Amino acid sequence: MCILIADDDPVVRDVVRRYLEHDGRTVIETADGPATLAALQHGAGPDDEVELAVLDVMMPAPDGIEICRAVRSGPRPDIPIILLTALGDEDDRVLGLEAGADDYVTKPFSPRELALRVASVLRRSRQPSNGEPIVLRDGVVEVRPDIRLALVDNAPVELTPREFDLLTFLLRHPRQVFSREELLAQVWGWDFGDLSTVTVHIKRLRAKLGDRHRIETVWGRGYAWARSGSDSEISDA
Structure with a gap:
């Protein structure tokens, strides 16, 4: 399993990758929409699929919001998604959430904060039942x-x-x-x-x-x- 970082800025990808790898995570990177969609379908290899995606809203088309919509209507609609956005307006943040994002982080951002958000989303998506009722x-x-x-x-x-x-x-x-x-x-x-x-x-x-x-x-x-x-x-x- 791996984390996908999709952003057209190589500096952003490099910084985020370093923080996530420091936490022991496997990371793959993409720089545009088509490569991101391909990575979401195939991961880093046949035995290493994407378990969470960090998507830049403003990367070359299809952008992060379009990709988010595609994931939610595709064969793996439960992939956790965090959006990276430089848009500060609440309407734009709501648009990303309505597209199916689990979380978003506004640029400029703290890489450590993003790493913590990734850990939080993954922890809850993997959360065991811990003796809870089966139904x-x-x-x-x-x-x-x-x-x-x-x-x-x-x-x-x-x-x-x-x-x-x-x-x-x-x-x-x-x-x-x-x-x-x-x-x-x-x-x-x-x-x-x-x-x-x-x-x-x-x-x-x-x-x-x-x-x-x-x-x-x-x-x-x-x-x-x-x-x-x-x-x-x-x-x-």
Whole structure:
């Protein structure tokens, strides 16, 4: 397994590669969209596929956001993705999250921070069940943490690692209200960060679960999973 760094700036690739290799990770590099798509399909070799991709938003077409969309609709939609972006506007960050990114880092950035973000995303995507129930279920929504599988009406639902973690967390804590800050800490493992990250992931998760979702908004407080048939004052939004 390897980490893919896709950026058209060789200095950025070299610095990030050094930090990740210092952490004991195997790294491959690409400089444009076509090479990145090929690497995501074939990895560094037949026995060394990409386990996480760091994608520059502004690299030559297809850019990072287009590649992110392609991955999410492709044969391996669960590859964790971190976007590197020089765009500071919140709308642009939200666009990347809505394309399916698990995280993003804004340039200029600390290579050590990026390495820590990589470790955090990988840790959660590999997280074992640790004795958790084999199945978490509410109505027709079902999650199997041990094999990281989500189902609605017995049909698998393709979720990114962060979407899966978010759904699992909410199902483990039904009817409990969590603020965006609390979800950022509990699901992402961040003490601080852009709260729109949570908002966009909630939106994407609702869309993927369709009318079967029970993710509700408690105005002024946060979000909760209201169990099927529960008599709650929580309102959907």
